[in-house]
Amino acid sequence: MVVQALAFYLFAAVTVACGVMVITARNPVHAVLFLILAFFNAAGLFVLQGAEFLAMILVIVYVGAVAVLFLFVVMMLDVNFAELRAGFAKYLPIGAVISLILLVELVLLGAGWAFNSETAVIASSPTPPAADVHNTEALGMLLYTKYVYLFQGAGMILLVAMVGAIVLTHRVRAGVKRQRIGDQVARSSKDEVKVVKVQTGSGI
Amino acid sequence: MVNPETWFEGVWWSDYVLPTGTIVFFILCIVLPLLISVAYLTLAERKVIGWMQLRKGPNVVGPFGLLQPFADGAKLFLKETIIPAGSSRFLFIFAPMLTFILSLVAWAVIPFDAGWVLADINVGILYLFAISSLGVYGIIIAGWASNSKYAFLGALRSAAQMVSYEVSMGFVIVSVLLIVGSLNLSDIVEKQKTVWFFIPMFPMFVIFFISALAETNRAPFDLPEAEAELVSGYNVEYSAMTFALFFLGEYANMILMSGMTAVLFLGGWLPPVDIAPFNLIPGVIWFALKIAFVLFCFLWVRATFPRYRYDQLMRLGWKVFLPFTLFWVVATAGVLVAFDWLPK
Numbered sequence: 115m116v117v118q119a120l121a122f123y124l125f126a127a128v129t130v131a132c133g134v135m136v137i138t139a140r141n142p143v144h145a146v147l148f149l150i151l152a153f154f155n156a157a158g159l160f161v162l163q164g165a166e167f168l169a170m171i172l173v174i175v176y177v178g179a180v181a182v183l184f185l186f187v188v189m190m191l192d193v194n195f196a197e198l199r200a201g202f203a204k205y206l207p208i209g210a211v212i213s214l215i216l217l218v219e220l221v222l223l224g225a226g227w228a229f230n231s232e233t234a235v236i237a238s239s240p241t242p243p244a245a246d247v248h249n250t251e252a253l254g255m256l257l258y259t260k261y262v263y264l265f266q267g268a269g270m271i272l273l274v275a276m277v278g279a280i281v282l283t284h285r286v287r288a289g290v291k292r293q294r295i296g297d298q299v300a301r302s303s304k305d306e307v308k309v310v311k312v313q314t315g316s317g318i
Numbered sequence: 319m320v321n322p323e324t325w326f327e328g329v330w331w332s333d334y335v336l337p338t339g340t341i342v343f344f345i346l347c348i349v350l351p352l353l354i355s356v357a358y359l360t361l362a363e364r365k366v367i368g369w370m371q372l373r374k375g376p377n378v379v380g381p382f383g384l385l386q387p388f389a390d391g392a393k394l395f396l397k398e399t400i401i402p403a404g405s406s407r408f409l410f411i412f413a414p415m416l417t418f419i420l421s422l423v424a425w426a427v428i429p430f431d432a433g434w435v436l437a438d439i440n441v442g443i444l445y446l447f448a449i450s451s452l453g454v455y456g457i458i459i460a461g462w463a464s465n466s467k468y469a470f471l472g473a474l475r476s477a478a479q480m481v482s483y484e485v486s487m488g489f490v491i492v493s494v495l496l497i498v499g500s501l502n503l504s505d506i507v508e509k510q511k512t513v514w515f516f517i518p519m520f521p522m523f524v525i526f527f528i529s530a531l532a533e534t535n536r537a538p539f540d541l542p543e544a545e546a547e548l549v550s551g552y553n554v555e556y557s558a559m560t561f562a563l564f565f566l567g568e569y570a571n572m573i574l575m576s577g578m579t580a581v582l583f584l585g586g587w588l589p590p591v592d593i594a595p596f597n598l599i600p601g602v603i604w605f606a607l608k609i610a611f612v613l614f615c616f617l618w619v620r621a622t623f624p625r626y627r628y629d630q631l632m633r634l635g636w637k638v639f640l641p642f643t644l645f646w647v648v649a650t651a652g653v654l655v656a657f658d659w660l661p662k
Binding site for chain 1: 334409439440441444445447448451452454455458459462470474477478480481484488501629630633
């Protein structure tokens with residue numbers, strides 16, 4: 115138990131420290147790398163909670179794919195950060211308002227849970243022992259039965275977002291030479307090569 | 319207070335020291351043979367490609383060139399580590415370490431034989447997938463930290479390539495999981511007692527192998543280090559041991575991917591047929607043989623095929639593999655439901 119507590123404080127401290135570093139790091143690439151470290155430590159916290167499926171998915175999806183693309187974009191950007199910092203005071207009020215709203219929402223959520231009369235009922239409902247049900251299975255059971263419409267709806271929204279992004283950025287340009295694999299494979303020497311017997315000295 | 323005389327019998331010994339000691343011992347049992355395999359894989363690669371091209375390969379250092387890997391290692395160890403002036407120092411050193419560490423930690427969940435596994439976790443295959451998807455960071459950080467155009471171009475190519483092929487690899491893994499009904503690697507191997515998965519899932523096996531080539535940046539997908547246009551890409555600024563760590567990491571990753579192929583499709587430690595002469599041989603030998611076979615295919619491919627052009631690589635990943643694997647996942651699920659073969 116001592117080891118678990120130590121691991122928790124280690125992961126939690128590193129996560130928070132990384133969160134601070136993300137917004138204070140001067141170099142945007144360093145900021146993204148700190149974000150990745152924060153994701154990684156959050157995955158560690160999930161493992162400590164026994165939610166190993168969520169931990170692995172966090173690493174695969176966020177660290178392995180989203181953050182790679184993010185890093186990719188940030189490395190390619192050529193932004194002047196002195197210029198960005200100049201607008202700091204201008205955008206401070208709106209940033210403060212947004213963060214205040216988020217804080218209030220989080221507090222409301224927590225209070226709503228704590229003071230809800232049904233909370234005790236839900237908390238006392240029987241749960242199968244962790245050894246019997248793997249959390250991958252438990253999540254699947256819940257997502258694909260009780261919440262199947264919400265789950266499918268979320269999937270559709272993401273699909274629409276993806277199609278929208280492609281439609282918005284795709285331009286049809288004239289005069290682009292493209293490789294058509296089908297045409298290349300369909301060619302044969304019979305149609306394309308002409309063997310000509312040439313009389314010496316006469317030319318074709 | 320801890321009494322020094324009873325310290326060894328105390329709770330510290332049984333709860334902390336002993337488990338840590340056993341784990342460290344098991345880690346050494348995995349890592350040492352792995353590093354020796356990596357050393358000899360580099361020799362095997364040069365020998366195999368040499369024979370395929372009617373050359374002899376390394377044959378001077380030691381009998382049949384058997385000491386060549388150690389000579390190479392000693393050379394790299396004795397060279398000077400050069401850190402470019404404009405580089406990001408910490409990240410420049412950190413990138414090769416990350417590549418090497420990631421190529422080793424993945425071995426924690428690989429089952430070498432029935433029960434021979436360091437960490438028998440429920441989400442073993444997801445762990446492997448997660449670790450292999452982290453591999454891209456070593457390369458992308460190296461490319462960026464070097465502060466060099468060639469290194470950076472190599473890193474960007476590699477990032478796009480690895481992310482693209484992970485998608486189809488993920489679907490291949492999902493279709494295997496549908497049959498097995500468990501994410502545990504030992505369960506996946508046990509399920510192949512009737513038939514190894516490469517027979518019913520042959521197209522997936524081929525796609526997984528090709529994606530593994532792309533994921534490890536091996537020929538014909540070695541665009542991140544295309545020496546013709548990028549003068550060896552992301553590792554161009556690296557020297558001595560920093561370079562050696564990249565090299566070791568790449569080869570350890572090759573062995574890991576071969577191990578994954580063996581576990582997912584070639585029946586892991588299981589003998590080909592469960593009768594007398596075959597099932598007397600220990601499972602770990604079968605597992606090693608299967609890994610060696612897949613590794614031979616890696617080398618064979620390198621000696622045979624020319625490098626892909628970058629747009630062809632992307633086309634193959636996104637327009638061929640992704641739709642096909644997606645279709646195969648749906649088809650597998652359909653067959654399993656239709657014949658009521660779903661794992662309980």
